[in-house]
Amino acid sequence: MTSSTKNLARVRDFVGKRAAESGFDESTINQIILSVDEACTNIIKHAHRYDENETIEIETSFENGQFKIVLNYKGKSFDPNGIENPDMKEYFSSFKVGGLGVPIMKKFMSKIEFDRKNSNTNCLTLIKIIHS
Amino acid sequence: MEEFSISIRQHEDIVLLDLNGFLDAHTSVELEKKFEELIARNCNKIVVNFQKLSYISSAGLGVFMAFIENARNNSGDIKLCNMSDKIYNIFDMLGFPILFEIYKEEKSALEKFA
Numbered sequence: 001m002t003s004s005t006k007n008l009a010r011v012r013d014f015v016g017k018r019a020a021e022s023g024f025d026e027s028t029i030n031q032i033i034l035s036v037d038e039a040c041t042n043i044i045k046h047a048h049r050y051d052e053n054e055t056i057e058i059e060t061s062f063e064n065g066q067f068k069i070v071l072n073y074k075g076k077s078f079d080p081n082g083i084e085n086p087d088m089k090e091y092f093s094s095f096k097v098g099g100l101g102v103p104i105m106k107k108f109m110s111k112i113e114f115d116r117k118n119s120n121t122n123c124l125t126l127i128k129i130i131h132s
Numbered sequence: 133m134e135e136f137s138i139s140i141r142q143h144e145d146i147v148l149l150d151l152n153g154f155l156d157a158h159t160s161v162e163l164e165k166k167f168e169e170l171i172a173r174n175c176n177k178i179v180v181n182f183q184k185l186s187y188i189s190s191a192g193l194g195v196f197m198a199f200i201e202n203a204r205n206n207s208g209d210i211k212l213c214n215m216s217d218k219i220y221n222i223f224d225m226l227g228f229p230i231l232f233e234i235y236k237e238e239k240s241a242l243e244k245f246a
Contacts, residue, residue: 003155004158005156005157005158006158008156008157008158008189009154009156009158012156012187019199027218030218034189034222037156037189038190041156041189041190041191044157075147082234088226088227088230089227089230091227092227092228092230092231095197095201096197097194097197097198098190098194100190100193100226101189101190103226104189104190104225104226105224107225111222122137
């Protein structure tokens with residue numbers, strides 16, 4: 001997709017359908033949708049700085065009880081695993097804004113993997129394990 | 133595909149915002165502008181009704197964080213009401229009830245301004 005917040009609704013729709021086909025319940029599907037939205041928003045904002053000439057390639061797969069959403073994109077790297085969750089008491093007492101996308105992803109996804117393929121290509125994988 | 137819209141109502145000196153649709157990094161800009169307009173007009177008592185909001189991401193949450201301090205510093209507040217369980221769970225999971233007053237019914241939110 002073109003790297004634009006205009007396309008977030010389409011991404012949510014796509015990921016929601018793929019997650020439903022994989023057998024997740026509605027609540028888990030909503031968590032996956034929100035996590036992918038947060039990941040794409042971070043890429044659009046931080047890696048691409050709202051440059052609509054950039055793209056994000058999204059692939060999903062479901063194998064061995066693992067639903068994977070792979071986001072391939074160019075630009076500045078962004079590894080959610082390297083970002084610490086904010087202290088929410090401090091966050092609220094100082095009226096902070098932003099920085100909640102990564103905590104949401106970490107809370108809702110089973111695993112997050114990040115790989116910088118070469119000097120300018122990144123691969124962010126969000127994984128949700130289905131519990132039978 | 134579902135859109136986002138905001139309707140405005142007035143109850144005495146309180147402004148009520150009815151949110152409709154989905155609130156994400158794209159549509160949150162519209163809500164941000166609405167808050168800017170209200171604060172510029174010195175409307176600091178605000179109730180946000182979530183009854184018709186079907187989705188929120190952290191970009192939407194950020195709008196409330198950006199304006200609540202200003203509202204409170206001007207003898208007002210931003211009170212939230214009528215959230216579905218799906219929306220409330222996001223606010224709750226991140227601890228927003230520490231800072232924000234969230235009511236099940238609009239009536240209760242309005243009464244708290246009295």
